[in-house]
Amino acid sequence: MASYKLIYFPDRFRTEICRLLFVLADVEFDDHRVGYEEWSTKLKKSLNTPTGDLPILEIEHKEGKTIMLQSRAIQRYLAKEFGLYGCSNDEAVIIDVVTECWDEFLDAAAKIMFEEELTKKESLRQAFLQGTGPRLLSYLENLFKNNNEYLLGQNPSLGDVATFNCIDVVKDWVGDGLFSSYPKLLAIRDKISKIENVAAYLAARPKCLF
Ligand SMILES: N[C@@H](CCC(=O)N[C@@H](CS)C(=O)NCC(=O)O)C(=O)O
Secondary structure, three states, X not given: OOEEEEEEOXXXXXXXXXXHHHHHHOOOOEEEEOOHHHHHHHHHHXXXXXXXXXXXXXXXXXXXXXXXXXXXXHHHHHHHHOOOOOOOHHHHHHHHHHHHHHHHHHHHHHHHHHOOOHHHHHHHHHHHHHHHHHHHHHHHHHHHHXXXXXXXXXXXXHHHHHXXXXXXXXXXXXXXXXXXXXXXXXXXXXXXXXXXXXXXXXXXXXXXXX
């Protein structure tokens, strides 16, 4: 049986989906959260990560130790390991489309959050509210509408976890209002958050803005 150590900063940003996949699959992992100060003064050098970035996933198994990097690669690896990546290539590509849409959505929203110059921030916000935001949300709402339960039917997958996470992060920045015309997406968010393991994890996890 492999043992997992997931190393990242305290934020949700690039790693929360990986944490949620462990929780949903009920697989134990060391959720190692590194402080920014400790990272820049010490760990950036001593951890010697392959590209100088986090997250990394360390896996100890009987053949030795594997170090994995790139959050999206780690997500897909875990989803495949835990049976949360669909049952066929056709299902996997639907999940990929959903996760890519949410990544595009989150990148655009994060650009607004991180922009300090007020005029630029407002023009990014308007472009997001009139373009990227509704364009992607309408597409995703329609895609999810085809199913009664989750993206692929009765069981949750990486696509549903990504949906939960993106809404969860962005609503902390701008409120739930942005999503109010997309009831199916909000229903998926609620459904994932109510799964027993997930609900317990969400109640216990540290609060953070990103
Ligand atoms: N494409 C990479 C990007 C990783 C990345 O940019 N990580 C940032 C934190 S979100 C980092 O480790 N920065 C460390 C530093 O700048 O010293 C991924 O998705 O994992």
